[in-house]
Amino acid sequence: MATQSDSKNVLNIRGALAKLKPEDAKRLAVYVVRGDEIIARAPVDQSGNFQIGVDRAAITDRAGFQVEAVVGPAAMGKNLDPSRKLQRIALDPKGLAAAKAEFVVPTDKLKITEEVLRFWWQWCRNYCVKGVVLGPDHCPVPGATVTVSSVLHASGGGYTVTPQSTVTADSTGHFTICFDWCTWCVGWPCWPIWWFCWPWWWEWDILHIIEKLEVTMPPRIGPIGPGPLVTLENVATTPKFSFPLKQPLPADLMVGQGFAEARKPEERLVPDQARTDLIKRKLSDPRIQAIFPWWWWCCENPNIIFTVRQGPNVIVDEHPATDTRWCFPDGSNVTLIGNQNTISACSGDPLPSQGFVWTRVGNTLVNTILDGYAQGSGSGHDSDMAFTGRLDIFGGFAPGSSVAYYQVKGAPWTGNPSRGGTAPVGDGPPIAADLYNYAFMLHPGFVVTVEPVKMGPFTDPAHPGLPNLYATEEHRHLVPTTLLPAFPAGTFMAWAYGGLKLSVPAASLVSGGLGAVRLSVAAFDVAFNLLGLPANTDDHLTLEIDTTPLTVAHINSFVAFDIANNSVASTGSSADCPAFNVGPGGYVVLNVSVRDDNGHLCDYQLVPNFGHGSTGVTVPNIRGYK
Numbered sequence: 001m002a003t004q005s006d007s008k009n010v011l012n013i014r015g016a017l018a019k020l021k022p023e024d025a026k027r028l029a030v031y032v033v034r035g036d037e038i039i040a041r042a043p044v045d046q047s048g049n050f051q052i053g054v055d056r057a058a059i060t061d062r063a064g065f066q067v068e069a070v071v072g073p074a075a076m077g078k079n080l081d082p083s084r085k086l087q088r089i090a091l092d093p094k095g096l097a098a099a100k101a102e103f104v105v106p107t108d109k110l111k112i113t114e115e116v117l118r119f120w121w122q123w124c125r126n127y128c129v130k131g132v133v134l135g136p137d138h139c140p141v142p143g144a145t146v147t148v149s150s151v152l153h154a155s156g157g158g159y160t161v162t163p164q165s166t167v168t169a170d171s172t173g174h175f176t177i178c179f180d181w182c183t184w185c186v187g188w189p190c191w192p193i194w195w196f197c198w199p200w201w202w203e204w205d206i207l208h209i210i211e212k213l214e215v216t217m218p219p220r221i222g223p224i225g226p227g228p229l230v231t232l233e234n235v236a237t238t239p240k241f242s243f244p245l246k247q248p249l250p251a252d253l254m255v256g257q258g259f260a261e262a263r264k265p266e267e268r269l270v271p272d273q274a275r276t277d278l279i280k281r282k283l284s285d286p287r288i289q290a291i292f293p294w295w296w297w298c299c300e301n302p303n304i305i306f307t308v309r310q311g312p313n314v315i316v317d318e319h320p321a322t323d324t325r326w327c328f329p330d331g332s333n334v335t336l337i338g339n340q341n342t343i344s345a346c347s348g349d350p351l352p353s354q355g356f357v358w359t360r361v362g363n364t365l366v367n368t369i370l371d372g373y374a375q376g377s378g379s380g381h382d383s384d385m386a387f388t389g390r391l392d393i394f395g396g397f398a399p400g401s402s403v404a405y406y407q408v409k410g411a412p413w414t415g416n417p418s419r420g421g422t423a424p425v426g427d428g429p430p431i432a433a434d435l436y437n438y439a440f441m442l443h444p445g446f447v448v449t450v451e452p453v454k455m456g457p458f459t460d461p462a463h464p465g466l467p468n469l470y471a472t473e474e475h476r477h478l479v480p481t482t483l484l485p486a487f488p489a490g491t492f493m494a495w496a497y498g499g500l501k502l503s504v505p506a507a508s509l510v511s512g513g514l515g516a517v518r519l520s521v522a523a524f525d526v527a528f529n530l531l532g533l534p535a536n537t538d539d540h541l542t543l544e545i546d547t548t549p550l551t552v553a554h555i556n557s558f559v560a561f562d563i564a565n566n567s568v569a570s571t572g573s574s575a576d577c578p579a580f581n582v583g584p585g586g587y588v589v590l591n592v593s594v595r596d597d598n599g600h601l602c603d604y605q606l607v608p609n610f611g612h613g614s615t616g617v618t619v620p621n622i623r624g625y626k
Contacts, residue, residue: 011059011096013040014051015105017071017112022046024117027124027180029074030105032091034065036080043074059096067091069105071112073124075180084123085116127181127301131334133173133308133316135344137363138337140173142345142440142493143448144308144315146336148177151303151320153189153199159320161305168446171493173345183300194294195283200271201256202297203279205248208259210282212244213291243293250299254326258296299327308336311450315342343438343450348498351396355534356403356521358395358541359499361387371418372516372544384418386546386600388506393541394499397472397523404475404526407431407468408502410509413516417542427520430468432457433504437473437497441490450496451488458483463528473498475526506545513547514598552595553604560588 013032017025028044032054039059042052059067070080071087080086087110096103129148133141147166154160164179190196198206248258256269263269282288303326308316315338318324325334338344349359358366361374368375374385397403411428415421435455442448456470460483471479473495477487501521509517519541523531533539558578560568563585572579580588594604 009056010053011056011099012051012102013054013069013091013105014049014102015069015107017044017048017050017107017110020044020048020112027074027121027126028071029076031070031072031076031080032059032067033070033080034059034062034067038080039067044071059091060093067093067096071107071110073120073180073182075124075182085119087112087116124180124182125330126178127330128176128178129304129328129330129332129334130176131174131306131336133169133175133336133338135338135342136340137344137346139344139346140169140171141308141310141315141338141342142169142171142173143442143450144169144173144175144310144338146175146177147307147309148179148304149307150181151305151324157189159324161320164302164304168448171345171440181302188294188297195289195292198279199256200276201269202253203256203272203275204263204267204269205253205256205258206279207275207282208262209245209292210279210288213288214282216244217287217291247293247296249327250297251327253297254299254303301327301329304328306334306336308338310338310342313341315339343496345440345494345496346498348396349394352398352536354398355536355539356395356397356523357536357538358393358501358519359538360394361541361543362392366538366541369541369543372413372416372542373418385602386544386598388545388547391502391504391506391509391543392497392500393502393504393519394497395501395521396499401523401531402525403472403523403531404478405469405471405524405528406501407466407522407524408470409520409522410517411520412510413518413542415516417516417544421516423542424518427522428518430457430522431502431504431509432468433502433508435470435500435503437495437500439488439495440493441488442493443490448493449488449490451490453488454485455500456484460528466524466528469524470501478526505547506543507547509543510545514545516542516544518542546598546600548598550594550601551597552593554593556591556593558588558590560586562586 015030017028020028023046025044025048026046029041030044030050030052031041032039032052040052040054042050044050067090069089069091071089072080072084076084089105089107089110091103091105131146133144133146135141145166145168147163149161149163152160152162164181165177167175167177169175188194188198190198245259252258252260283292303324305318305320305323305325306316307314307318316336325332351357360366361369364374372386374387375383393408397406407430409427409429410431411424411426413421413424417423435457436452437455439451439453440448441451453476455473455476457468459467459469471484476484477492479487502519507513520539521533523533525531560570560578560580560582562568562583568580568582568586570578570580580586582588588608590606592604592606594601
């Protein structure tokens with residue numbers, strides 16, 4: 001809690017910048033500085049007003065040093081380049097010391113003209129990227145919160161990540177995110193003594209350049225160049241020299257791929273202290289410092305990464321070491337794929353012109369399910385597969401139908417549908433399995449939440465003969481709270497799983513985890529009257545279920561040989577954990593038994609573990625069954 005003493009130690013420095021357009025004013029900031037030291041800063045609002053709370057001690061503890069207010073682009077950050085025509089106002093030290101609660105900056109003498117603004121906006125521009133947030137299923141994620149951050153190499157190693165802007169994706173997952181970006185070269189971590197440090201993955205390119213320069217280095221050169229800060233104005237002042245190399249793209253240099261075509265295939269770019277020391281010795285030569293083109297690493301565009309949140313969950317968390325988009329061009333597009341915690345909004349499947357149809361089980365379309373089996377590709381070892389695990393089963397009623405509630409009924413087959421089994425007579429009892437969908441809800445301030453919504457089952461006390469009912473998505477918000485929990489507050493945007501009619505463990509559909517079931521629906525209107533649905537080809541769905549384990553899955557023998565076909569003994573800790581040093585050209589032979597008495601073999605795969613620094617020439621493919 002702030003105290004009265006605390007408030008006395010803070011001086012409110014405020015002011016107003018007159019005659020500015022709102023679109024220009026909101027891109028500016030006021031910096032309180034002492035020499036090159038930035039004491040505090042604050043943005044200018046679209047009306048031209050600014051207000052900065054400053055610790056009194058910070059502006060009075062060094063007598064004799066002038067404190068100034070500097071007006072310039074807000075995106076300059078910590079680098080107030082004096083060549084940028086920044087507007088400076090000396091603050092009266094006596095006035096600062098005498099001020100009780102606030103100090104008004106005399107801005108009347110500032111001349112922020114159209115010419116000055118045009119100059120600023122040449123190198124500080126509004127940088128924008130467009131994109132879309134998708135789930136792992138490649139369906140959009142409405143209302144996701146997207147943050148873009150800029151990335152720089154840190155002087156002590158690692159990275160400096162600075163959040164720049166946050167926006168909310170629209171109902172289709174699309175977004176446009178913008179922030180002000182000022183162009184200058186801060187690519188070398190040890191700025192301004194650029195030759196003191198660099199990321200190790202730059203070293204092959206650095207050494208390649210140095211070696212080319214050494215061959216053509218002139219006997220006499222001028223003084224060391226202007227330092228690592230290259231601007232649009234002073235690039236031309238860089239020492240003139242006929243470089244023996246063509247400048248690569250800065251984005252390629254940033255990731256150590258500037259001269260990748262000149263690198264031999266067997267050369268692996270890994271940290272190498274001897275190489276680092278060699279570069280340090282070479283860069284300590286003033287002649288090389290003067291002509292080494294460090295500005296080649298300068299880029300007009302920022303290096304960016306993204307973070308995406310959906311409610312409390314972080315669904316995209318890009319890492320600067322592996323995911324940075326170096327020198328990413330203005331106006332580019334990105335596709336951000338969420339992790340397994342993402343709730344996306346897939347559009348519904350095609351609907352029938354009348355009645356009801358089942359459309360898919362997970363991602364398996366019903367027209368690829370034959371006699372209860374998923375056909376898969378029809379020719380590969382992903383063919384003729386029984387169903388197992390948790391089943392998300394989708395379907396749809398004809399548009400404009402009066403269906404408000406429905407039951408899902410399951411009737412068991414006698415025997416296997418594809419092996420002469422007998423279809424059930426009748427539709428069987430209604431299935432009782434909790435069904436939840438997720439609703440994207442819009443709230444004031446463009447805040448989007450994803451709310452779980454129970455769809456059923458429920459039984460209306462007035463109609464006890466109709467148990468295990470589910471509400472349709474179209475009618476769910478109208479269901480009384482006496483039957484289902486209240487529908488979430490806010491403005492409805494979309495359902496996460498359009499057309500989801502049943503979500504159930506496969507084992508619960510059959511007895512003993514093995515067998516076939518035929519699914520159908522019974523439909524009811526808002527008054528719980530049974531509706532007669534016109535028949536469709538896919539209004540019944542048969543699934544062959546097998547959740548039982550394999551009958552046999554065993555490695556019978558594991559024998560290793562060297563290149564001369566001599567047997568190699570295991571050095572492993574046990575027979576179940578063998579280890580072999582087969583040497584170059586060596587190999588192993590496995591004898592494996594895999595059997596399923598239900599006839600539901602899919603495939604198996606061997607995953608070998610190679611020793612440190614080793615890779616296998618031949619790795620077994622997936623062994624499949626048709």
